[in-house]
Amino acid sequence: MKISVLGAGAWGTALALQISRQHQVSLWTRNQAHIMDMQVTRANLQYLGDFTFGDQLVVEGDLGRALEGADLIVSVVPTNGFRNTLKDIKRLGSSAPVVWASKGLEAATAKLPHEVAQDELGDSRHWGVLSGPSFAAELVRGLPTAVTLAANDAAFAARAGALLHGGNFRVYTSTDVTGVSVGGALKNVLAIAAGISDGMQCGNNARAALITRGMAEITRFGVALGGIKDTFMGLTGAGDLILTCTGQYSRNREVGLRLANGQTLQEILKTLGHVAEGVHTAREVMKRAHSLGVEMPITQEVDQVLSHGRSPRQAMENLLNREQKSESL
Ligand SMILES: NC(=O)C1=CN([C@@H]2O[C@H](COP(=O)(O)OP(=O)(O)OC[C@H]3O[C@@H](n4cnc5c(N)ncnc54)[C@H](O)[C@@H]3O)[C@@H](O)[C@H]2O)C=CC1
Ligand SMILES: O=C(CO)COP(=O)(O)O
Numbered sequence: 001m002k003i004s005v006l007g008a009g010a011w012g013t014a015l016a017l018q019i020s021r022q023h024q025v026s027l028w029t030r031n032q033a034h035i036m037d038m039q040v041t042r043a044n045l046q047y048l049g050d051f052t053f054g055d056q057l058v059v060e061g062d063l064g065r066a067l068e069g070a071d072l073i074v075s076v077v078p079t080n081g082f083r084n085t086l087k088d089i090k091r092l093g094s095s096a097p098v099v100w101a102s103k104g105l106e107a108a109t110a111k112l113p114h115e116v117a118q119d120e121l122g123d124s125r126h127w128g129v130l131s132g133p134s135f136a137a138e139l140v141r142g143l144p145t146a147v148t149l150a151a152n153d154a155a156f157a158a159r160a161g162a163l164l165h166g167g168n169f170r171v172y173t174s175t176d177v178t179g180v181s182v183g184g185a186l187k188n189v190l191a192i193a194a195g196i197s198d199g200m201q202c203g204n205n206a207r208a209a210l211i212t213r214g215m216a217e218i219t220r221f222g223v224a225l226g227g228i229k230d231t232f233m234g235l236t237g238a239g240d241l242i243l244t245c246t247g248q249y250s251r252n253r254e255v256g257l258r259l260a261n262g263q264t265l266q267e268i269l270k271t272l273g274h275v276a277e278g279v280h281t282a283r284e285v286m287k288r289a290h291s292l293g294v295e296m297p298i299t300q301e302v303d304q305v306l307s308h309g310r311s312p313r314q315a316m317e318n319l320l321n322r323e324q325k326s327e328s329l
Contacts, residue, residue: 195256
């Protein structure tokens with residue numbers, strides 16, 4: 001089988017390395033200097049570190065050639081590049097099924113990646129989302145990792161999942177595309193909240209409270225969009241939320257830590273070196289939450305800190321001063 005991986009950041013490259021243990025992989029990214037660097041070093045030193053590419057992994061500078069003969073396309077560009085990536089795939093005439101790993105809401109439209117896929121691909125081919133608790137830095141070291149591949153078509157989810165599954169990488173399947181997409185996107189916002197709390201030395205109790213009350217608001221939002229409640233207790237919900245809110249590799253959590261330590265968002269984004277999807281996603285989630293009539297108090301405070309100049313301390317106080325209520329509401 002030939003699998004094309006589009007996007008050579010940390011996650012695209014870790015996935016490409018993993019998949020190339022079982023299949024031919026062509027890895028493409030839009031930056032030609034980065035392509036040349038990877039072709040020479042046979043590693044992705046800029047985004048992932050010194051992990052050598054095997055013979056089954058070809059770094060391809062031409063997108064048309066990367067897609068030629070692909071049995072499956074795996075798109076791992078940030079959410080804001082996903083629509084154009086799909087447009088390019090269509091323009092170049094590839095009809096292979098598409099699986100993506102982007103975790104966010106598209107800036108300005110507030111759409112989830114599967115809604116972007118619906119816009120661009122419709123029902124003209126199979127597509128699905130790969131998500132779950134999976135730091136690139138751990139998968140690339142061959143550490144055990146379990147994720148979920150969700151697609152509307154259960155048979156396609158099973159086929160694509162079986163292609164990627166193997167060794168240290170367990171791929172479960174699901175048909176709840178909405179639930180899986182919501183969990184992956186919104187945990188990034190909650191990770192910023194957890195980072196802020198940890199950066200303010202608020203303690204373990206506060207982090208656990210943010211994770212569980214975060215779960216409650218992610219579930220409310222996801223169910224309002226048609227996701228299945230149980231999905232939010234699974235790998236792509238609770239699993240990824242716990243990982244990202246506690247793990248030392250999370251870029252979103254790092255944004256929160258640095259905000260709490262007094263850095264400006266501009267300074268942080270200039271030096272982070274990677275995408276932190278929660279930053280623009282917080283704003284987009286709030287737009288949709290308003291139109292759905294769903295209460296998202298933690299996301300709202302994160303959005304206020306990121307985009308409206310609220311201090312982390314004020315945001316924490318606002319959450320603590322909310323009215324007392326039943327836990328189930
Ligand atoms: N890093 C991780 O452990 C995981 C990341 N993800 C998700 O995968 C996606 C990619 O993340 P990473 O690879 O970690 O990011 P990264 O920041 O390490 O690399 C981003 C890559 O995308 C390229 N890029 C940036 N903007 C683009 C655009 N508009 N169009 C096309 N390419 C563009 C960059 O040149 C770079 O190659 C994100 O949505 C992220 O949430 C999912 C699971 C794990
Ligand atoms: O999605 C991730 C792990 O599943 C990575 O999270 P960060 O983007 O916060 O590093």
